[in-house]
Amino acid sequence: MSAKADMKAGQTAGKSPRSRPSAEIKTLSHNLNGQRLGRKGRDTRDRILAATNELLAGPADVELSLSAVARQASLGMTSLYNYFNDLTELLLAVLEPVMATAEEAYVGLLRTRWDDASLGEHSLALVTAYHGFWVKNSRLLHLRNRMADAQNERMMLHRISAALPVMRLMVEQMDGDLSKPQSPVFSMATALMTGLERIVTVTTDTTLQNALHAPNPLGRTHLLRAEARLLELGIRDYRMLAASGD
Template identity: 50%
Template sequence: MNDTNLQGQKLGKKGRITRERIVVAARELIEDPDCEFSLSAVARHTGLRMSSIYTYFSDLPDLFLAVLEPVAEEAEEAYLHLLRTRWDDDAIDSCSTELVSAFHDYWERHSRLLHLRNRLADQHEKRVLLQRIAMARVIVRLLGWQMGGEPETVTGSPYDLASVLYTGLERVVTIATDIELKSHYPADIKPRFEGATLRQQSRLLALAIRDERAADSR
């Protein structure tokens, strides 16, 4: 968290409380489907003047990234740690299932925030796009390493495949956690996005890791 305001002044206790108050209000607005997320809405929600908001945040993406920061940090405990130990060959299936489940649960907890991040990134909001890429690179690097890639170079077939796998995983999970989309699922496909696609994603991940390890050993 920044310990200065946009004028470069070090935040005292009051300043830290005010900044946190703004961040909490922004998170509450994002989580409420009936509320608008804008700087003016945050000002109304907190009872602060717009000038006070601009003391701490230059614009809406700047505030959004402050809201996202602790959620991004949570990724390590939520699912990344599962990849930091190389999986035994006979545990690939169970470890893949555990990873996909943990990744889904993380998205489920922070659904509105992460979906908004992706929308802003898709709109080419550069700072948010770079944050999304940074988060993706960590898991791609670890997936590539699981498949036998060299962590020093982060290039080659394992990392190319890891990028494809992560793209598929994120897409499946974003669909499965899209609250508005869920409400419109036809009855015949609803079970598919309540678990079946996640199970198949786990299976695909395990097959890819096993195949890439086998190719690497030949």
């Protein structure tokens, strides 16, 4: 996460992610003109989302824009603007079903307390699962993060809301107090989550890998194992501090 996003995460780590605003819920049953979506309207919205996913799955050098999506969906721009105000709003709609799979993909791995004897195995399993989630949704997640790094407020909030459940579960794994978001254990969770995101960003960035001239699967494995080791040590260290009462 960016420095600004890290700060926002620290400020909101003790809170549950906010529920979807009522205006956003309304867009699922109405278009932006307030017209209720019948079957044709829902089909059109689905076509727009499908076209966006098709472009995301295509060549990386093809620019993703509202006009490109409209062409892919065989729609005019006016029709597209009936459903989405801008590219951010469209991408957030595409992200919604993707993030709905996060629980099964990697978040759920943290919900059962990891025993001390197998912390290393559990840590590696989480890092590997998170990396796999990024591999599957790489271009979309990279695009979200680039937009967040460019100070797109809505993408920053999405990025943070996606990280918060993992950070809170990390705090619980470290025997931390969730009611104290300004505590050192929350800072450790923020650092661990930031490192995890950066590692998968590097290991799934095809442009960066091509710039290095030789994508190195072994190098990626070493990086993932290194991140897993840091996660293991962080959890183990804070468990010891909690047990000692410090």
